[in-house]
Amino acid sequence: MKKIDKIRKLFNLLRGIPMEKMPHFLIFTENEYVVSGKNNAHCSFSAYPNEDEFFHLSFSNDCKFRGKVLEIFSKFEFIINEMVRAHFNLRNRVDFDDILLSLDLFIKIKYLTKWQLINKKQKDRIIKLKEVRNSLAHSWVGSLYYDGKLLNESSFNEFKDDLIDFWKYLLTEYRKYQPDIDLQIEDIITLREELGIK
Numbered sequence: 001m002k003k004i005d006k007i008r009k010l011f012n013l014l015r016g017i018p019m020e021k022m023p024h025f026l027i028f029t030e031n032e033y034v035v036s037g038k039n040n041a042h043c044s045f046s047a048y049p050n051e052d053e054f055f056h057l058s059f060s061n062d063c064k065f066r067g068k069v070l071e072i073f074s075k076f077e078f079i080i081n082e083m084v085r086a087h088f089n090l091r092n093r094v095d096f097d098d099i100l101l102s103l104d105l106f107i108k109i110k111y112l113t114k115w116q117l118i119n120k121k122q123k124d125r126i127i128k129l130k131e132v133r134n135s136l137a138h139s140w141v142g143s144l145y146y147d148g149k150l151l152n153e154s155s156f157n158e159f160k161d162d163l164i165d166f167w168k169y170l171l172t173e174y175r176k177y178q179p180d181i182d183l184q185i186e187d188i189i190t191l192r193e194e195l196g197i198k
Helices: 003-014 051-055 063-088 094-102 105-114 120-138 156-177 181-195
Strands: 025-028 033-037 040-044
Touching: 003 033, 003 040, 003 181, 025 063, 025 156, 025 181, 063 094, 063 105, 063 120, 063 156, 105 120, 120 156
Parallel strands: none
Antiparallel strands: 025 033, 033 040
């Protein structure tokens, strides 16, 4: 079965499962993903920030730029959370979710580096990227800096290239730890049987 068909099957198997019984997982293929947990499930067949989306990311001091960078960072942090969860081999620990959400992104990056799930070069890269994210999230007006330089139209490409490179790196690393799609399908089929869902 092709990976796209497995993603479809996995997502379709989630239908009908009560929200409180929804399993927690995130699985990426080359262009698709399915995420499930904490009272929801979502699936996409058009990749995740893809080349086209990054291509259209341009420098400006408007809300669209701010929103796009913050959206990309929310996806970074979600995957980083899943890597931490995978390190501890946890699936449905609600208390762990509360602890995980209370930790700063830098602390999570520090642990992933310590556990050798992210290398030092990528750690340094995400810390630089995070400075722009924090400036966008916590300031109303003012200059943005990236890697000690004023972020403007001419220096924006370095920021954008690092954003793309980190995204690709993060997905590659996460795929090493993500749940096996075939086992996840089996687990959902078993759960459906236990719940009496046809």
